[in-house]
Amino acid sequence: MEDIEIAQKNVLEPIEKIATKIGLTAAEIEPYGHDKAKLPLEALAKLNQNPAGKLVLVTSINPTPAGEGKSTVLVGLADALRQRQQRAVIALREPSLGPVMGMKGGATGGGYAQVVPMADINLHFTGDMHALTATVNTLAALIDNHIHQGNALNIDPKRIIWKRALDINDRALREIVIGLGKPANGEMRSDGFDITVASEMMAVLCLATSLTDLKKRISEILIGYTYDREPIYVKDLKVEGALTVLLKDAIKPNLVQTLEHTPAIIHGGPFANIAHGCNSILATEAAIHAGDYAITEAGFGADLGAEKFLDIVTPKLSKAPDVIVVVATIRALKYNGGQALADLKDESVSALEHGYENLHRHLQNMQRYGIPVVVSINHFASDTDQELAVLQDLISQEGLASAITDVHEKGGRGGLALADLVMAAAEDETPDYERLYADDETVTIKIRTIAQKIYGAADIELTSQAKQQLRQINKHGWNNLPICIAKTQYSFSDQPKLLGAPTGFTLTIRELIPKLGAGFIVAMAGSVLTMPGLPKHPAAEKIDIDADGKISGLF
């Protein structure tokens, strides 16, 4: 059965009933239809008066074409905790619309471990992405208009770094020339569109802790440089108020439910390479204060998303994670061990043992932060008993506990063993969270620390462009910011085909881009596509709707 069919057969609880599970009344939430709601800032303030629950971070090995199911495990774990009478609340990223029209595969879990209404969440949801798109493009229009109207700020059109954005996979908009035609059409210059989730505005929204903080972050966004190479910020255009107004609803986290009616707060979805890849701070804080367990995740593998959650996001949260769950699959580990994609259903203990080094390094990395780690072995039908036994043995040799999860087929019931491990880990120890680096170290040291300790690199190398950018960053005093490395998600290294646990490589930093609104420096290790394309046969060709509004072909 397709995911959307499972989702459509499910009878949702009214969103007001879900709200009561986190202690909010119907009047305290803003309904969007009968099964979605926004949590206004007043509701967040009320929640924050509650004691903090435990925070669980779900992450995974490096993604492979075999599929890992991180979001699915997250949903199943929360449902399982509810079955164990624990008040679990999910904090998850919201999906981007672009890929929905391109490739099969959403970000709302799968099978019997989904957040619903699945179609709405994957389409326009409550409009957050669209509000961001409008904000990004309003700023761009204001910049070009300023230049056209006399350019009092002396902005160099060749040094504008603020790009436009659409929540669409549109390869044709990656590199464009704008302002062609008549004089009234403005200054001609080269430009490009990113997908909205790759825009700094998304990261800004997700890291903002209040409307005031949001406006301050927006005002500090670096949009380009003058002809004299002096930085120009949004505040120089005096439009941070208007741009914040455009995000007045997008800042409010969204409340939905799982198929088993567990509350899920879904809010924000920055890319995990060019940005930090975690849902909003407001959503995570709400989940922390809305029950016994807040379950959140971070994009891609633990080298990207979890590292950023722990080094960039956690210092801004009221507490660090109490438990980290690392999701792995036999299939993906065998793929890491060299088995071909087509043969992954065939048993191969040797490929599994070889590929285990990928999981091993992620487990070592996560333990470095001083937080208890458990492993979810996400079960597939092709897994053999022998393979499962070998994997569990390898994990226990590290002194770690693992649970086989089968939430895709069984929902929360398939996650009970994992829930028990998580509860034990959360009670057993007082986490002694330790960051990987301090913000006041030099940019080079911060990058080298991540590259060596997390990626296993021998060293880092900056291109001449990156070195020049580093001088600018130091000159302007932007060096005291955390580092957000943009790199391929498929490998620990900067080379997508280097699977397993590569060592000895040099991580090349091509560019250093200050994101002053988000408050981090992006270090580009490789070319990261910030505007995806559509495949030869886009998913859009299969998606349909009947006369009664029933959708088909959406995954």
Place this chain on the structure above:
Amino acid sequence: MEDIEIAQKNVLEPIEKIATKIGLTAAEIEPYGHDKAKLPLEALAKLNQNPAGKLVLVTSINPTPAGEGKSTVLVGLADALRQRQQRAVIALREPSLGPVMGMKGGATGGGYAQVVPMADINLHFTGDMHALTATVNTLAALIDNHIHQGNALNIDPKRIIWKRALDINDRALREIVIGLGKPANGEMRSDGFDITVASEMMAVLCLATSLTDLKKRISEILIGYTYDREPIYVKDLKVEGALTVLLKDAIKPNLVQTLEHTPAIIHGGPFANIAHGCNSILATEAAIHAGDYAITEAGFGADLGAEKFLDIVTPKLSKAPDVIVVVATIRALKYNGGQALADLKDESVSALEHGYENLHRHLQNMQRYGIPVVVSINHFASDTDQELAVLQDLISQEGLASAITDVHEKGGRGGLALADLVMAAAEDETPDYERLYADDETVTIKIRTIAQKIYGAADIELTSQAKQQLRQINKHGWNNLPICIAKTQYSFSDQPKLLGAPTGFTLTIRELIPKLGAGFIVAMAGSVLTMPGLPKHPAAEKIDIDADGKISGLF
């Protein structure tokens, strides 16, 4: 007091209570927050079982910089009818976000005759504009991707007529080049962005009568031509289902209220020059069947919006208007009579008498359709008793009734005299609606009919480009569609500075553009800007929000 301050001081009724005024329960609407809702298609079906009420079309003289206040009168009239114990329901267009960031002035009425929540309606509202933007750009991305992926349909990149869209005033995107850079970035070609409300997709949404009709209209959109000059439609790409899915919520009309708690259905907002300028058919039908009086309007002056409402929209409605209200102001008529903008507060009976010819022709035009016409003299503080008496006398010499309205200052109370006129006109006569032209006449005859009978033109002239396009239209059998003339709103003619009631001119048709999804042929009489720009000091510089979310500077 600013409009937004008046709106913020008002205590709104819960949207469920507004719904009961049109016979719908809380379960039958889809709330968006506590003061907005969408009307699902099931709710529309329920409403359509009610008997039809009277339909009132509000239109105006040609717009001037002096301001006419058509939307304000519409809101005040509805509130006045409610004060007269008539169940009045508003059907209004929704505003575009782009101009909100550019120029002061919204589309939600003003003073004490507003629809609320004003800020929400003027910003993202319930996301309809953004859903349209996403749909327009998804289609564009699919077209360019098809060409990039082998171009099986043989689409000529130089003959693509489907443009991208944003709901932003962005002059720099009017003419662009896309697909620059690497081969993976697709085919390089010239392109441009329209403002979303100028896209055919908006007209398609507003003219659709069901999900099935929407999908059919989308499938028939002409997107370009092959290298062999054969037309290419959306259905050739097989993506009409996916695009309809993107509009599954946008097709549902939105319910809000006036400051006096009169139900207002606000839905769709196509440009009144490049498109037909009326709110959606679904919204108007809902209003017709939701009470005693449905009050709707059409964009710009009666030569543009009302002509299109009567010739394009009305044949698709269950009934024709019962009454037409033409809004005029002393100030605007004096401006039409040659008085300078700066001197409009000075009494000038001669300028008024001279400028009256503009109102006179609109009144004659509207009577041509066989529908009773009344006049609203929208009162300004600078109007003198002498001027008001002269104007009322001129109108009564035509055998028509007029009422002085003061709804901006007094709300519904300021529209009681107009409400009485409307009620009398609606009861007095059985309208004998007659269209201006039949669809099966030739394109040239249809255009000439509008130009001569409505605009007062001596004749029309087609450029050689328009003549060539006409041959294509006839060849492909697209000639049996109604005509949507794109022309300046400031004059009956195609020259913006020809005020009053010009005659003897030749209307030049530069282009004929088939809009096969919308189902009309756009005849371009002059250059119409489909992507506005921002002024030197955009409104965005004044808009702000405080820590508690209170907005200021929005009008």
